[in-house]
Amino acid sequence: MTGATGVLGQSNSASPSYKLLSAPELGGGGQVGNGSDIRGELALGGLAAGSVSRVTAGGAQENFNYIGQLYDVGGIVVEGSPSTIDEGDTRQLQAVATLDDLTEVVLSAPELKWSVLSGPLSGISSSGLATADSVYADAAVTVQASSQGVNGQLGLTVRNTNGDDFGGYAGDGLPDDWQVGHFGEPPNADAAPQANPDFDPYDNLTEFLTGYSPVDAGAFFQLSIVDTMGSRTTLALSKVVPGTRYRIERRNDPAADPWVELMNFTTLNELFDHLVEDPNAPGPRWFYRVGVEPE
Numbered sequence: 001m002t003g004a005t006g007v008l009g010q011s012n013s014a015s016p017s018y019k020l021l022s023a024p025e026l027g028g029g030g031q032v033g034n035g036s037d038i039r040g041e042l043a044l045g046g047l048a049a050g051s052v053s054r055v056t057a058g059g060a061q062e063n064f065n066y067i068g069q070l071y072d073v074g075g076i077v078v079e080g081s082p083s084t085i086d087e088g089d090t091r092q093l094q095a096v097a098t099l100d101d102l103t104e105v106v107l108s109a110p111e112l113k114w115s116v117l118s119g120p121l122s123g124i125s126s127s128g129l130a131t132a133d134s135v136y137a138d139a140a141v142t143v144q145a146s147s148q149g150v151n152g153q154l155g156l157t158v159r160n161t162n163g164d165d166f167g168g169y170a171g172d173g174l175p176d177d178w179q180v181g182h183f184g185e186p187p188n189a190d191a192a193p194q195a196n197p198d199f200d201p202y203d204n205l206t207e208f209l210t211g212y213s214p215v216d217a218g219a220f221f222q223l224s225i226v227d228t229m230g231s232r233t234t235l236a237l238s239k240v241v242p243g244t245r246y247r248i249e250r251r252n253d254p255a256a257d258p259w260v261e262l263m264n265f266t267t268l269n270e271l272f273d274h275l276v277e278d279p280n281a282p283g284p285r286w287f288y289r290v291g292v293e294p295e
């Protein structure tokens, strides 16, 4: 027998002036006693009603149920199903102790202590309700339940169900995992959509939409004319990526004409040096531009 025990009054049970009565009204964790000279704290509050005995004087009632069971917590198993939590959501956890007589009891506060060992949980309530933080990618967490110096642990996964909700990177139109991958966890002003920390021609949002690194001054989207034959012009887009819509526009007089859309398209695969043909370019000179937007 080691450690604290969960039953009080056992030393008094042999006294002729006391009787042990079951005490279902006590619930878990309460302080019980006979009001004068017997008093103790339950060491573990999750025992089912009726399994904790109360010492009382006089013996007005004799509803014997369980008396004087002694136990140690041999092990704790933490249960929670399913083992995934969507970010921002909650999951009810339960800690089950196996006692040294091989019975099992569900533990509860205050004898049971919850803690988050690692991972993005904002906390666990005293009743075992775990709340997941926002994440930028699926993330593992480990929770622990402790009682009487015995620990039980459980691994859970917080699922990333919203790609743009992570801390200081939330709601800015850039995927949080892309921002964390290039700029680390927030806050980082360099990660803002309109920032251009590599001082190339394009801001971060454009770099993302065109599939280029926002931290490499030598890597950025380029549009070029690779061939002209009469009114037929071939354009090259340095790279096209899935998830982005490309819009090709043309005009003749940059001072007077509006841009006219020639085509727009998306791609299923990342392609380099993607060629686009304009078969009917008018006039002695003309200009092109390409716009990008989320697909």
Ligand SMILES: [Ca+2]
Residues within 6 Å of the ligand: 087, 134, 135, 136, 137, 160, 161, 162, 163, 164, 165, 166, 176
């Ligand atoms: Ca998220």
Ligand SMILES: [Ca+2]
Residues within 6 Å of the ligand: 163, 164, 165, 166, 169, 170, 171, 172, 173, 174, 175, 176, 179
């Ligand atoms: Ca974001």
Ligand SMILES: [Ca+2]
Residues within 6 Å of the ligand: 195, 196, 197, 198, 199, 200, 201, 202, 203, 204, 207, 213, 214, 215
């Ligand atoms: Ca840039």
